[in-house]
Amino acid sequence: MQITSKFTVAVHILICIDIFGKERRVTSDFLSGSTGVNAVIIRNVLGKLRESGIVETRQGSGGANLARPLCEITLYDVYKAVDCIDDEGLFHFHENPNADCPVGRNIHKVMDGRLRAVQTALENELKGTTLADVVADTRKIIDEE
Amino acid sequence: MQITSKFTVAVHILICIDIFGKERRVTSDFLSGSTGVNAVIIRNVLGKLRESGIVETRQGSGGANLARPLCEITLYDVYKAVDCIDDEGLFHFHENPNADCPVGRNIHKVMDGRLRAVQTALENELKGTTLADVVADTRKIIDEE
DNA sequence: AAAGTTGTAACAATTATTATTTCAGCTTTC
DNA sequence: GAAAGCTGAAATAATAATTGTTACAACTTT
Numbered sequence: 627m628q629i630t631s632k633f634t635v636a637v638h639i640l641i642c643i644d645i646f647g648k649e650r651r652v653t654s655d656f657l658s659g660s661t662g663v664n665a666v667i668i669r670n671v672l673g674k675l676r677e678s679g680i681v682e683t684r685q686g687s688g689g690a691n692l693a694r695p696l697c698e699i700t701l702y703d704v705y706k707a708v709d710c711i712d713d714e715g716l717f718h719f720h721e722n723p724n725a726d727c728p729v730g731r732n733i734h735k736v737m738d739g740r741l742r743a744v745q746t747a748l749e750n751e752l753k754g755t756t757l758a759d760v761v762a763d764t765r766k767i768i769d770e771e
Numbered sequence: 772m773q774i775t776s777k778f779t780v781a782v783h784i785l786i787c788i789d790i791f792g793k794e795r796r797v798t799s800d801f802l803s804g805s806t807g808v809n810a811v812i813i814r815n816v817l818g819k820l821r822e823s824g825i826v827e828t829r830q831g832s833g834g835a836n837l838a839r840p841l842c843e844i845t846l847y848d849v850y851k852a853v854d855c856i857d858d859e860g861l862f863h864f865h866e867n868p869n870a871d872c873p874v875g876r877n878i879h880k881v882m883d884g885r886l887r888a889v890q891t892a893l894e895n896e897l898k899g900t901t902l903a904d905v906v907a908d909t910r911k912i913i914d915e916e
Numbered sequence: 917a918a919a920g921t922t923g924t925a926a927c928a929a930t931t932a933t934t935a936t937t938t939c940a941g942c943t944t945t946c
Numbered sequence: 947g948a949a950a951g952c953t954g955a956a957a958t959a960a961t962a963a964t965t966g967t968t969a970c971a972a973c974t975t976t
Binding site for chain 3: 796817828832833834
């Protein structure tokens with residue numbers, strides 16, 4: 627299993643908006659070209675980023691802009707925005723443990739908290755980097771090319 | 772996306788082996804009954820646990836046994852055993868970033884390390900609990916029922 | 917020899933992910 | 947105000963991953 631590529635696509639999009647946003651309109655078509663991902667998917671991802679208040683887009687006028695500074699956007703915000711993980715959580719539980727078995731009827735009591743802690747550890751790590759960090763690295767690498 | 776239920780199934784299996792192993796043979800059929808998961812899937816999971824030296828099974832003679840003490844099996848060992856994460860890692864990257872774009876050709880350099888760190892945080896948290904912890908909780912809950 | 921079991925392959929069903937097509941509606945520009 | 951270019955969204959298709967099922971050879975124990 628893997629976390630949907632919408633997450634890396636979203637990060638890619640945000641970097642592009644910052645790097646290219648001054649010189650040109652960053653349209654879904656342009657982003658499709660940079661990411662190699664279908665423009666409709668890009669618009670979906672942009673839509674989710676907009677719903678979360680991370681970017682601004684509107685019909686008609688081409689081009690996405692950041693809705694708040696990069697230093698106020700963490701990887702966790704992006705991960706939440708694109709729904710990497712649904713309500714059920716990171717781990718998929720087998721759905722029908724047998725309530726007639728002492729283990730089957732208690733497995734959730736024993737495991738749910740621990741699995742939640744694992745998910746939280748992942749999320750906390752994501753909170754540790756902002757898009758400002760990511761873009762700074764990107765600019766550095768580009769400058770040294 | 773979610774981590775395959777084989778992981779929670781594997782944990783369930785190991786708890787059952789410890790709880791019921793003294794009184795009865797813990798066969799794939801019995802485990803299928805307790806988990807609600809198909810017996811062939813159970814045998815697949817048991818096969819992976821065997822390959823990782825966590826359980827012992829053999830053809831013909833029914834019943835799985837632990838190959839080492841519960842306190843020497845962490846949730847991480849189980850997670851590794853059942854191949855929750857393949858070589859590509861936890862995050863699925865979009866596959867064709869454009870090498871002609873400064874962002875596209877550098878996105879991996881910028882993100883791979885950070886994503887690896889997130890995965891490591893998850894794995895470290897999994898290393899923090901052993902099956903002995905999990906079974907102790909299970910026994911406690913059963914006793915109080 | 918019979919009964920019960922594991923290991924494994926082949927296949928089917930289900931679900932999730934990603935891509936594609938299409939088009940109404942909005943903005944900007946000429 | 948017409949044309950061009952864009953977004954938002956729905957519908958559908960294609961692909962991949964996950965889980966379940968059927969079938970059976972090989973093995974153990976009784």
